[in-house]
Amino acid sequence: xxxxxxxxxxxxxxxxxxxxxxxxxxxxxxxxxxxxxxxxxxxxxxxxxxxxxxxxxxxxxxxxx
Ligand SMILES: [Zn+2]
Numbered sequence: 001x002x003x004x005x006x007x008x009x010x011x012x013x014x015x016x017x018x019x020x021x022x023x024x025x026x027x028x029x030x031x032x033x034x035x036x037x038x039x040x041x042x043x044x045x046x047x048x049x050x051x052x053x054x055x056x057x058x059x060x061x062x063x064x065x
Pocket of ligand 1: 013014015016017018035036037040
């Protein structure tokens with residue numbers, strides 16, 4: 001008998017540096033997912049060596065909701 005191994009893809013959270021596994025809610029955005037949770041995604045805006053985008057800070061960008 002061959003056991004089918006369920007191996008979910010993993011990534012390293014860009015905020016906390018911990019590995020996290022694929023989740024169903026990320027099925028569509030997995031290639032873009034960088035953080036293990038919304039909390040990490042939000043807490044990265046203050047201090048972080050990430051991309052200096054400054055998304056949603058000034059309001060210069062007119063797109064989005
Ligand atoms: Zn994290």
